[in-house]
Amino acid sequence: MSKIYIEGGRRLAGEIRVHGAKNSALPALAATLLCRGVSVLHNCPPLLDVTASIRILEHLGCVCRREGTTVTVDSSTLTGFDIPDTLMREMRSSIVFLGAIAARCGQARLSFPGGCELGPRPIDLHLAALRQLGLNIQEDHGLLDCTVQKRLSGAVINLSIPSVGATENILLAAATAKGRTVIHNAAREPEISDLAAFLNRAGACIRGAGSSIIEIDGVYDLHGTEHTVIPDRIIAATYMAAAAVTGGDLILRDVEVSHLTPVLDSFRAAGCLVEPAVKSLRIAAPDRLKPVGTVRTMAYPGFPTDAQPPVLAMSALADGPSVFVENIFENRFKYVDELARMGAKVKVEGRVAVVEGVPALSGATVSATDLRGGAALVIAALAASGVTEIDEIRHIDRGYADLENSLREVGANIKRE
Numbered sequence: 001m002s003k004i005y006i007e008g009g010r011r012l013a014g015e016i017r018v019h020g021a022k023n024s025a026l027p028a029l030a031a032t033l034l035c036r037g038v039s040v041l042h043n044c045p046p047l048l049d050v051t052a053s054i055r056i057l058e059h060l061g062c063v064c065r066r067e068g069t070t071v072t073v074d075s076s077t078l079t080g081f082d083i084p085d086t087l088m089r090e091m092r093s094s095i096v097f098l099g100a101i102a103a104r105c106g107q108a109r110l111s112f113p114g115g116c117e118l119g120p121r122p123i124d125l126h127l128a129a130l131r132q133l134g135l136n137i138q139e140d141h142g143l144l145d146c147t148v149q150k151r152l153s154g155a156v157i158n159l160s161i162p163s164v165g166a167t168e169n170i171l172l173a174a175a176t177a178k179g180r181t182v183i184h185n186a187a188r189e190p191e192i193s194d195l196a197a198f199l200n201r202a203g204a205c206i207r208g209a210g211s212s213i214i215e216i217d218g219v220y221d222l223h224g225t226e227h228t229v230i231p232d233r234i235i236a237a238t239y240m241a242a243a244a245v246t247g248g249d250l251i252l253r254d255v256e257v258s259h260l261t262p263v264l265d266s267f268r269a270a271g272c273l274v275e276p277a278v279k280s281l282r283i284a285a286p287d288r289l290k291p292v293g294t295v296r297t298m299a300y301p302g303f304p305t306d307a308q309p310p311v312l313a314m315s316a317l318a319d320g321p322s323v324f325v326e327n328i329f330e331n332r333f334k335y336v337d338e339l340a341r342m343g344a345k346v347k348v349e350g351r352v353a354v355v356e357g358v359p360a361l362s363g364a365t366v367s368a369t370d371l372r373g374g375a376a377l378v379i380a381a382l383a384a385s386g387v388t389e390i391d392e393i394r395h396i397d398r399g400y401a402d403l404e405n406s407l408r409e410v411g412a413n414i415k416r417e
């Protein structure tokens with residue numbers, strides 16, 4: 001099993017290019033199923049979850065080609081409507097295929113995406129919304145057997161939580177449904193706007209994506225199209241934290257600065273100089289980081305839950321206490337015990353973590369508990385004295401492509417064995 005070794009204490013300086021957003025690429029790949037023809041997606045990051053999505057598409061009969069960061073999907077050869085349990089378990093976000101398969105095939109068979117390291121991740125909102133659109137769903141022993149009588153039909157859907165995945169499933173199912181669908185309390189994340197942009201380019205009629213009310217006028221079918229996935233805002237926030245903890249000075253290229261607004265204040269509060277430019281951003285760290293105050297994770301445009309672990313790791317080195325309130329997922333502080341092995345002082349009670357802030361961390365043997373928790377360990381290790389050994393890095397590989405090379409090029413002493 002591979003491990004990452006980091007000898008900390010090196011100042012990071014230089015430029016890093018931020019790759020495409022995993023959480024945009026995955027629903028966009030599911031959306032290619034709706035396009036009767038060839039779709040081309042650029043800036044698809046070379047990640048395990050992207051590979052898992054391609055395997056699902058191939059299982060369904062699509063012909064996929066991956067060249068660099070461009071993925072081409074020909075869905076005209078689609079034959080299947082089921083996703084086997086093994087593929088469903090590889091990636092929790094596989095549930096986003098449900099709306100697309102049901103809309104395209106009139107039926108779908110797949111299993112629940114399974115348990116999760118962040119706490120329970122129910123799909124009740126996805127299922128309730130799809131039922132409103134006319135999908136008949138039988139749940140039996142963890143299997144979802146779904147049929148549509150003729151064609152899905154538009155509906156008014158009020159989401160009790162602005163769920164990202166549920167909003168995506170509705171967009172996918174409603175794009176070719178009969179009539180108008182209106183989503184109230186829709187998720188407003190940039191990844192939703194990106195999915196709507198892809199679908200509109202393929203012939204869909206979606207208005208309001210990025211706001212909390214989205215209207216979709218169903219069209220008969222969609223055609224193949226070409227689309228470039230937006231930059232990954234969480235990767236950008238992670239590299240910002242890396243610059244901050246190493247007293248560094250980094251320029252991040254290929255970022256969408258407006259998507260980073262919710263995190264910029266935390267870095268400024270920590271005393272970092274943040275200079276946004278067009279598609280790039282410079283961050284320069286102070287001699288000693290200041291505490292970030294209270295960070296509450298919220299749906300977009302609030303502070304993103306996915307940036308909580310790297311920013312908490314940064315705060316572990318601040319000159320004073322910070323507080324993190326996790327409002328999105330029940331169990332997103334698991335990595336904190338691993339940070340403690342490196343000398344971080346963090347007390348967790350339920351959804352609240354109080355970070356004391358220490359002058360230095362020291363290298364240790366630690367284990368990535370989940371994707372962003374793993375990224376937090378990398379951040380802490382970059383600042384720690386001595387060597388940190390991180391195992392279970394498959395979690396990190398789900399969301400960070402070429403992490404070691406990117407960090408090595410700006411001065412980190414990091415290797416994978």
Ligand code: EPZ
Binds near residue numbers: 026127329
């Ligand atoms: C997406 O997950 C992202 N994943 C997550 O990224 C991200 O943390 C999350 O949105 C929030 O921003 C992808 O885009 C692939 P939700 P998703 O539905 O869609 C509850 C990462 O590290 N809920 O907005 O699963 C749910 O339990 C990750 O890249 C229900 O109760 O998130 C959670 O508490 C992990 N019932 C809240 O809503 C439902 O049917 C928000 O979840 C659906 C969700």
